[in-house]
Amino acid sequence: MSSPLRLGTRGSALAMAQSGQIAEALTAATGRPVELVEVLTAGDRSSAPVHRLGVGVFVSALRDALTAGTIDFAVHSYKDLPTAAAAGLHIAAVPPRQDPRDALVAKGGRTLAELPPGAVVGTGALRRIAQLHALGLQLEVTPIRGNVDTRLRRVLGPDADLDAIVLARAGLARLGRTDEITETLDPMLMLPAPAQGALAVECRADDTDLVELLAVLDHAPSRAAVVAERALLATLEAGCSAPVAAYAVVAEGEPTGSGAEGDVVQEIYLRGAVISPDGTRDLRLSRTGTPADAAEIGKALATELLDLGADSILGHDGSTGPGTQQFGSTE
Numbered sequence: 001m002s003s004p005l006r007l008g009t010r011g012s013a014l015a016m017a018q019s020g021q022i023a024e025a026l027t028a029a030t031g032r033p034v035e036l037v038e039v040l041t042a043g044d045r046s047s048a049p050v051h052r053l054g055v056g057v058f059v060s061a062l063r064d065a066l067t068a069g070t071i072d073f074a075v076h077s078y079k080d081l082p083t084a085a086a087a088g089l090h091i092a093a094v095p096p097r098q099d100p101r102d103a104l105v106a107k108g109g110r111t112l113a114e115l116p117p118g119a120v121v122g123t124g125a126l127r128r129i130a131q132l133h134a135l136g137l138q139l140e141v142t143p144i145r146g147n148v149d150t151r152l153r154r155v156l157g158p159d160a161d162l163d164a165i166v167l168a169r170a171g172l173a174r175l176g177r178t179d180e181i182t183e184t185l186d187p188m189l190m191l192p193a194p195a196q197g198a199l200a201v202e203c204r205a206d207d208t209d210l211v212e213l214l215a216v217l218d219h220a221p222s223r224a225a226v227v228a229e230r231a232l233l234a235t236l237e238a239g240c241s242a243p244v245a246a247y248a249v250v251a252e253g254e255p256t257g258s259g260a261e262g263d264v265v266q267e268i269y270l271r272g273a274v275i276s277p278d279g280t281r282d283l284r285l286s287r288t289g290t291p292a293d294a295a296e297i298g299k300a301l302a303t304e305l306l307d308l309g310a311d312s313i314l315g316h317d318g319s320t321g322p323g324t325q326q327f328g329s330t331e
């Protein structure tokens, strides 16, 4: 009998749900028992707005515990990870990704188009705020934070003070709350955050047996999509809260016609966007290629966005953009 693997997790309902699901999947695939070890993060201890706490607050305590050896592996919401690699750590698996789209939960079962002008919509991420403004629906957008339950109560509870909220469908799915969704938003209108809906399973790079064991959870198309989206984000040098959106899918491409019948050719489609917080400047582009080139495709699309002026929207050129300091992690 092998001793249980220690899976470090935050204590939030969402973190516990996704860690529990990965623990079960790993045990089912390998027979190895897994125990959950709760790790408190600065983000959980503080009620300050996330953008004051800075990028990666939910992640660093888990990474410290990994490095210190008090846990063996950790499961992160991939979109919360800084784009810079963590020294000595390795992302051993990207499991099959959940639906990455954003979702609307509105009073009265409304869709976005059914919200009257002036309706108050709560959301945390600058990316969502920017895209809601860009729709031109005269919505009043107000920043909110808190866990999924807290946010839902702002619309559904007896003291509801908002007409609607926008949040990640994946978070609701992991908590079994998709019934509350009144519209799953089309990525052409509301492009998700890079890596939204994906998980990263991380361990120490030198823990080679575990690196190998965790690889059973890896799903190549999900990994390729995330690699493309995050390469775009990294090339734009934007943090996880910047008004940058990206969404990639890997699918079977059009058959190339020639003799090789039955040859399945995989294709990756990547769409990226940079939008000013008030929605008035809105750059969106798409590209396709082969999944093996995911990182290059992300970089190339980011370069095209930069050529069109993405820097001035992001404030990297000293102009009036938001700047990452003012808006830290709000995803």
Ligand SMILES: NCc1[nH]cc(CCC(=O)O)c1CC(=O)O
Pocket: 077, 078, 079, 080, 166, 167, 168, 169, 170, 171, 195, 196, 197, 198, 330, 331
């Ligand atoms: N920091 C917020 C966060 N991080 C991960 C998720 C859930 C979705 C996902 O796993 O991508 C959420 C909630 C949200 O954006 O509504």
